[in-house]
Every structure is written in C-alpha cells, then in structure tokens.
Amino acid sequence: MSAPTSKRNTMQWTGNRRTTGLTVLPDHEGAMLFCPAESVTADEVAIAVRFSSGLIHAAMFSDELDRLRIPDQPVYDSERSELGFTVAVDAVGVGTGISAIDRSFTLRKLADPGTNPEDLRRPGHVMPVRCSRPSATTSNVYERALDVITAAGHAPVALICRLVHDNGSVVDSIDAHWYAERHGLAVHS
Structure with missing residues (x-):
C-alpha cells in the first residue's frame, strides 16, 4: 500500500443498493456513521x-485483531462494557496520525x-473494536455495520463513529433519518 493520499473511491448503501458516500446506521444507543475501511478517503474521515465526537473506530473481527497483535484496551472491572475496545493504532509511515489523511x-x-x-x-489514533463473526443474533451496532459491509463484498473492516448534533448531544435513532437527510447521507436500517 502506498503512502497516504486522499483519492476518491467510496461506497454506501441505500437498502441493498450501493451508492457513493457514508451511511447512517440507527441504533438504540445513538446513530452511527459507517463505511468500508478498504476504500475510505481523507474526505470521508x-x-x-x-x-461525531472525533473518536474514529475500526470495527474488526477478533481473529484479525489477534493476527495483527492489537491487544484489548485494559479497563478496571468496574468499567467493563460489552464492547471489546482495543489499543488505538496508527499505520507506520503516517505523520502524527491525527489528520484525516493519516487516519484514512x-x-x-x-x-x-x-x-x-x-x-x-501502538498507541495511535484509530481505535479498533473487537467484533464477533456474523450470526443470527448479531448483538451490537459495530457488528451490524461489519455485517453490512462484508455482505456487500468488502474487506471486513468498517470505519464507524457515533454521530452527535452540533451541541454535542448524541443523535438518537429517531433523529437518524432527519440527520441523514439534512447532511445528504443514506440510511441503512
């Protein structure tokens, strides 16, 4: 893979139809924005x-995180959640890692x-989230986004982040469609 660039090559879904751009995914804990990581551009990041709040995740399957030796993020027992957050990473060869070009x-x-x-x-500026392989009972929004992109034939890594309003409050599932329309984004339900 060559040095970071910002070339345009994106995909998005409206139902099962692919179009260009990012996609909103409504969720009971707040709407998410996602796209396939394999073709993400600096503009999309x-x-x-x-x-979002600026926190960019990479939804990935556990076996791939293990292969890349990306360890789980240590947490106190009192802070455990059902999500498998890992140590943040940057690609070798990027600048500081924080720019949209570096993160893409x-x-x-x-x-x-x-x-x-x-x-x-390690550490870096993209935070992978450990996901289970697809099943009939996919349990969280990160796994749902990964299911969508892999079902469309993309590599099993998704850029995903929680959407927020201009005032910093989380975009809920009720506002997800309005938010997508306001910003020219598709919605996958």
Whole structure:
C-alpha cells in the first residue's frame, strides 16, 4: 500500500443498493456513521470527525485483531462494557496520525489482508473494536455495520463513529433519518 493520499473511491448503501458516500446506521444507543475501511478517503474521515465526537473506530473481527497483535484496551472491572475496545493504532509511515489523511491511511491498512503487526504502531489514533463473526443474533451496532459491509463484498473492516448534533448531544435513532437527510447521507436500517 502506498503512502497516504486522499483519492476518491467510496461506497454506501441505500437498502441493498450501493451508492457513493457514508451511511447512517440507527441504533438504540445513538446513530452511527459507517463505511468500508478498504476504500475510505481523507474526505470521508474528515466528515466522520466533524459529525461525531472525533473518536474514529475500526470495527474488526477478533481473529484479525489477534493476527495483527492489537491487544484489548485494559479497563478496571468496574468499567467493563460489552464492547471489546482495543489499543488505538496508527499505520507506520503516517505523520502524527491525527489528520484525516493519516487516519484514512491507517483504516485502509487495517483492511488490507497483507498488513502485518509491524505495519502498525501502538498507541495511535484509530481505535479498533473487537467484533464477533456474523450470526443470527448479531448483538451490537459495530457488528451490524461489519455485517453490512462484508455482505456487500468488502474487506471486513468498517470505519464507524457515533454521530452527535452540533451541541454535542448524541443523535438518537429517531433523529437518524432527519440527520441523514439534512447532511445528504443514506440510511441503512
């Protein structure tokens, strides 16, 4: 994979139809924005940062996180959640790691099956989330986003972030459709 660039090559779904851009995924804990990591652009990461709190996740299957030696984020027993947050990473060769160009490059590296553990530095600015393989009872929104992109034939890594309103409050599932329409985004339900 070459050095970070911002070339345009994106996919999105409206129902099962793919179009360009990012997609809103309503959830009972707040709407999410997601897209396949393999083709994410710096422009899309910049939009994701602007429409979220800035925390960019990479939904990934556990076996791939293990292969890349990305460990779970240590937490106190009192702070345990059902989500498998891991140590944040950056791709080797990026600048500071925080820019949209750097984060899009890191996301594409995470989606590249040729990436090795040595191609990533820890800690970084993209936070992978450990996901289970698809099942009839997919339990969380990160796994649902991963199911959508893999069903469409993309590499099993998704950029995903929680959407927030301009005032910082979380966009709930009721507001997800309004939010998507306001910002020209598709919704996957």
